[in-house]
Structure formats: C-alpha cells, structure tokens
Amino acid sequence: MLRLPGASPRTPGHLISAADLSRDDAVLILDTAEEMARVADRPIKKLPTLRGRTVVNLFFEDSTRTRISFEAAAKRLSADVINFSAKGSSVSKGESLKDTALTLEAMGADAVVIRHPASGAPYRLATSGWIDGAVVNAGDGTHEHPTQALLDAFTLRRRLVGADQGTGRGLDGRRVTIVGDVLHSRVARSNILLLHTLGARVTVVAPPTLVPIGVERWPCEVSYDLDRVLPTSDAVMMLRVQRERMNAAFFPTEREYSRRYGLDGDRMSRMPGDSVVMHPGPMNRGMEITAEVADSDRCTAVEQVANGVSIRMAVLYLLLGGNEPAVTHSRP
Amino acid sequence: MVPVDTDTTDSSADSSGAARPVLEAPDIARVLTRIAHEIVERAKGADDVVLLGIPTRGVYLARRLADKLAEITGRSIPVGSLDITMYRDDLRLRPARALARTDIPADGVDGRLVVLVDDVLFSGRTIRAALDALGDIGRPRAVQLAVLVDRGHRELPIRADYVGKNIPTSLRETVKVQLAEEDGRDTVLLGLQRPVTSGEQ
Incomplete structure (x- = not known):
C-alpha cells in the first residue's frame, strides 16, 4: 500500500x-x-x-x-x-x-x-x-531540512549500494560520520534521523561546544576525535561552518578548527578505499574541507546537487x- | 461505478473462486510464437524492431517475444520497458502510485519500428499514455501494438496490430493475466468483478 x-x-x-x-x-x-x-x-x-x-x-x-x-x-x-x-x-x-x-x-x-x-x-x-x-x-x-537528508541518503545509496541494486533497499549496516557544527545544523538533524531509519550507523564528530544538549537521546554515537572514526567510515559528511551562526566562542580560531576537524588529503587517505566524502554545500574550501578533497573523485558535492x-x-x-x-x- | 482502468491487470484481486482459465501456459506460448512470426512477416525481417513492454506483465511478454524473434531471425532484438504512470489520465483519481522502471535500449527508438507490448487491451488509455511517453523519448519510424488479450470496450480510437486472443467480455467481468515471472504460473483468468473498493490497486 x-x-x-x-x-x-x-x-x-x-x-x-x-x-x-x-x-x-x-x-x-x-x-x-x-x-x-x-x-x-x-x-x-x-x-x-x-x-x-x-x-x-x-x-x-x-x-x-x-x-x-x-x-x-x-x-x-x-x-x-x-x-x-x-x-x-x-x-x-x-x-x-x-x-x-x-x-x-x-x-x-x-x-x-x-x-x-x-x-x-x-x-x-x-x-x-x-x-x-x-x-x-x-x-x-x-x-530540519528533510529533502537534503533524502538526497544525501539517495547519493549514499547510489554510491555505496549501486543505482540498480539499491532499489527497494535501505543503507543497512553502513557507517556514516557527520562532522562539524551539529548544534546549528538542520542538515545534520534530518540526516541522523533518516539515516537511522534506513538502517545506517551514524557517528557525530564535533567540538564539544558544537554538540547539542540532549544528543544522548539521538540515534547516533558522539565522538570528538575525527582521526579515530575515519578508518571505519563508509561515508563522511562535512558540514559547513556557518559563519553567520558563530555568534559565541565555539572554538578558539578557524585555523584550530580546520586542523582538528577539517578534512584534508592526508585524512582522506586513511578512509576505506570505496568510501565517499559528502558536503551539502556551499563549501568553505580551506576551512572544513581542502580543495584537494573537494575536487577528488570521492567527493559527491556536485552529484548531490x-x-x-x-x-x-x-x-x-x-x-x-x-x-x-x-x-x-x-x-x- | 466507473470501470477504473483494468488495463493493467488487478494483481491483488483474489476472486479466483469464480475465475476460470481461458488461456493456459501452452496456449500462451503458442500465441506468442504466432505473434513473433507475424511481427517478422509484417516488418519484413524485423531488422529495426524494438520491443517495449509496459510494466508489469507487458515487460515479461516483451522479453519472451524477443526470445522468440531471436530464434526466428537469428539476431538479438532490442527489448526494453516503458513505464506510463506519469502519463496516465487518471492520476488524480487515486493516491500517487509507485513508479515502474523505464528502460530504453541503448540505441534508442529514433527511426525504429517500436512494438509496444501489453498484457490486456481494454479501454486503450494505457496505450494512449504509452504513445505520449514514447513521444518524449524519441521519434520511431512507426509504432505497433501487440497484446496477449483484447477484451474490447475501447474508450479511445486505438487498436492492436497483433492480438493473442480476442475475448469478448462484459464490463462486469475481469481479465487477469498471470505470468510465471511474476505470479508463478502462466494463465489468463476470466472472472466476475467484486464490488470495487476504492483506492485499491
């Protein structure tokens, strides 16, 4: 029905x-x-x-x-x-x-x-x-931003399961890591809920100041260490640092954020071979994602559009x- | 009660208590062989034939016809599927339906002889929708229609070029095509319509 x-x-x-x-x-x-x-x-x-x-x-x-x-x-x-x-x-x-x-x-x-x-x-x-x-x-x-979550799930299913093989299936057992400003991100909220519904395992990585209160009730795990999570991630979703919402001292400097939570070529090489990098756009190149990663085959930003x-x-x-x-x- | 499109066969109906078979598996096989020969004869060798089945059961029939044509001509015949859901004229009478696969052979349909394949020809509205859908995909040299069963009661000026079996029916009767690929067995059942519960497919 x-x-x-x-x-x-x-x-x-x-x-x-x-x-x-x-x-x-x-x-x-x-x-x-x-x-x-x-x-x-x-x-x-x-x-x-x-x-x-x-x-x-x-x-x-x-x-x-x-x-x-x-x-x-x-x-x-x-x-x-x-x-x-x-x-x-x-x-x-x-x-x-x-x-x-x-x-x-x-x-x-x-x-x-x-x-x-x-x-x-x-x-x-x-x-x-x-x-x-x-x-x-x-x-x-x-x-929330439900259509963004749906298109992200669609992109993931096409990349990880396949366009034809994926029909009728969810994302069971896939590990998705969401990195960045989860506190202000409606994209993260919708994605966590939808990916969980579709059977994926979601891990959120962010500075403690950008993790929302009550996250323990969300259907996801929380980590503060990107390098530890990357080797087991089928997909990494980089969130934009929303400058317009950075109205308090959430992190000391952009440089420090970029060093600890940004994705560069070195970090990407530690991810599994067939994993993908996602970004809902617009990207801040050099901040949460380097140009090398953004322009690589693994980055699905254009596909997502x-x-x-x-x-x-x-x-x-x-x-x-x-x-x-x-x-x-x-x-x- | 409006006879809502029984063009696509009602697969959920379980009124088989009264339904009686009018075509059995060997009949269906013979009929398809005959249609394949007719296509070859009419298309003078079926050089440029593309078979497009209309989901769900038309697709299986198209594949079977393609196999028969390949046996006759010794060449493989392009076969695909054409979903007509988005082109239906009764979309607004029911909740949105799930879409089926449209799969056009790689060489396209431009300049080819497209043979549409469906299981039951009834009101003709499905075929009207299929012609619209085809127009958005390319410009065939000609379009023909092959159906397993023609049960009459046309509501549009449409007729089939190849008919497996003409079955005169009343509007209270239902024609159900079952195919091994989808239903586990090959048969065509003629039954009496239950009182239609609206919104059911």
Whole structure:
C-alpha cells in the first residue's frame, strides 16, 4: 500500500520532518527518485504529471541552491512555479506568516515549499488550517531540512549500494560520520534521523561546544576525535561552518578548527578505499574541507546537487501526483 | 461505478473462486510464437524492431517475444520497458502510485519500428499514455501494438496490430493475466468483478 511522504498522524500529506518518515516511505521516495533521475538523461527532460498544479517557493531566508533545485524539480514535472522571497516583498513591510499564507491560499497554491529562519514555521503552516495545500519543509531554523537528508541518503545509496541494486533497499549496516557544527545544523538533524531509519550507523564528530544538549537521546554515537572514526567510515559528511551562526566562542580560531576537524588529503587517505566524502554545500574550501578533497573523485558535492532535483521531483510527485493529499484541513 | 482502468491487470484481486482459465501456459506460448512470426512477416525481417513492454506483465511478454524473434531471425532484438504512470489520465483519481522502471535500449527508438507490448487491451488509455511517453523519448519510424488479450470496450480510437486472443467480455467481468515471472504460473483468468473498493490497486 502506498503511503504519502510524511504520513505521520500529526502531519499527513506534508513533508515536515525526517522523523515522520517510516522506512517504507523513505525507500519509496528513494526508489521514485531513481526513476526521476532517468528523466534527466532523456532528450526531453519533462514529464506532464503535475500539469495545472501550482507550487509556491516561499523563502524567508536566502538560499539560491535549494530554491532553484525545487524550481527545477517542479518545472520538470510541468507544475507552475511561483517564487516568493521575503526580501523586497510584503514580508519586509511587516506581514505575518499567517497573512502571507492566506494570500498564497487565495492564489490557489497546491504546494508550498517553505524555508524559514524560525524552527517550526513549516509545522505551523501545515497544521494551522491557513492553507489546504501540501507543505514541504525546505529548512527551518536549526530544526530540519528533510529533502537534503533524502538526497544525501539517495547519493549514499547510489554510491555505496549501486543505482540498480539499491532499489527497494535501505543503507543497512553502513557507517556514516557527520562532522562539524551539529548544534546549528538542520542538515545534520534530518540526516541522523533518516539515516537511522534506513538502517545506517551514524557517528557525530564535533567540538564539544558544537554538540547539542540532549544528543544522548539521538540515534547516533558522539565522538570528538575525527582521526579515530575515519578508518571505519563508509561515508563522511562535512558540514559547513556557518559563519553567520558563530555568534559565541565555539572554538578558539578557524585555523584550530580546520586542523582538528577539517578534512584534508592526508585524512582522506586513511578512509576505506570505496568510501565517499559528502558536503551539502556551499563549501568553505580551506576551512572544513581542502580543495584537494573537494575536487577528488570521492567527493559527491556536485552529484548531490543533481540528485537533489531527482529527490525533490519524487517528493512533489508523491505529494501532488495523486488525488488530494490524505487530509483536508478544516477551515477555521 | 466507473470501470477504473483494468488495463493493467488487478494483481491483488483474489476472486479466483469464480475465475476460470481461458488461456493456459501452452496456449500462451503458442500465441506468442504466432505473434513473433507475424511481427517478422509484417516488418519484413524485423531488422529495426524494438520491443517495449509496459510494466508489469507487458515487460515479461516483451522479453519472451524477443526470445522468440531471436530464434526466428537469428539476431538479438532490442527489448526494453516503458513505464506510463506519469502519463496516465487518471492520476488524480487515486493516491500517487509507485513508479515502474523505464528502460530504453541503448540505441534508442529514433527511426525504429517500436512494438509496444501489453498484457490486456481494454479501454486503450494505457496505450494512449504509452504513445505520449514514447513521444518524449524519441521519434520511431512507426509504432505497433501487440497484446496477449483484447477484451474490447475501447474508450479511445486505438487498436492492436497483433492480438493473442480476442475475448469478448462484459464490463462486469475481469481479465487477469498471470505470468510465471511474476505470479508463478502462466494463465489468463476470466472472472466476475467484486464490488470495487476504492483506492485499491
């Protein structure tokens, strides 16, 4: 039986958190993305599936790559795309999320892809009854970024298991190490939850100041020593040091961080031969990753971007491709 | 009650209590051999034939036809699969469905004679979707259609070029094709429709 992404009882028909995805949901999304990826190899990279549907990209935070990825995905499925960014819009004049949502609803949005600096904004939008359409979380504060986790899992499955052999399977027994600013990273949070759901073993490596409180309840191990973890890692995911969030003395100097937690060619050579290096982008070359590693065959950063379009096509298709998403919100 | 697309055979149905076989394994094998010969005859040697099966069971039929064609002509015939889910006209009547594999042979379909292969021809809507899907992949010299069973009740101006067996049916009847690769045995069953529970595939 086919279930919709995010078919949790709290938010059916939306994709808010990687925690809402069951293993079957997650594998279904990855398998669907595998078929979507094949469309990219065809002369006509377009499917008529979402003709007549409207997808609104509602971005309260700057993010070019996520927005254009969602835009490309929606357009390949023939949906109409409306981009709404907070800068220079009614939001900068003081409009509330509710009024913005009601405006979008009046324009007939079938799906709203939302990026917001406040954690929980997509959940609010999905459960408030302000809009009827599906809500896709494209990153909220320091909470979650589920489509990034899905595309990372997709990239891992293609690299470690194989594009064809991987169909229908998870990432059972694979060891994934996530390195960097876990405290502020919604990418890390979503990845830990999703990779655990898919059966991978996750280890988090970060300076103690950048490990969040309560991490012992997360489905992962914690280490402070990158060199000890590297030889047993099938994949290493380098997180960007988010300068905009480094508002306290989390580490003494960038140089020291780079020495202890950055990935260079020397460290990479100690990883298993078929392991991969991932980065959600944008990269700070010389900080968490050296140019040598970033440009090597093992680094999947560019692949991740291409896979992002396939994953977002899969999510939009599964949310909008059928009849109305499972739930209809009662209007207030 | 709208006859919702029974083009793709209802595999979950377990109404076999009333279903009776109309084609058995040897009949299916003979029918496929005949269709293979017809393809060779009509295509004057089947030089540029590409077989594309429509998932799920059309793909197995296409592979079997390709084997028969290879026996007849002594050359291997390109065979692939064409998923039509994203091109269906009834997507919005049901929850989103899982996709099947589209696998186009390496040489493509441009300038070739594409023979679409499906198990049951019913409303014709699946074939309409397949023609749309094919248009996005390339420009064949011609497109033909081979089906194991034609059960009538067309809703679109579509007909098959190669038919295994014409089975006149009423709309209350169901035609179920079972193939060894998917169901463990080869047979075509004719049964009576249960009351359709919506949202079931």
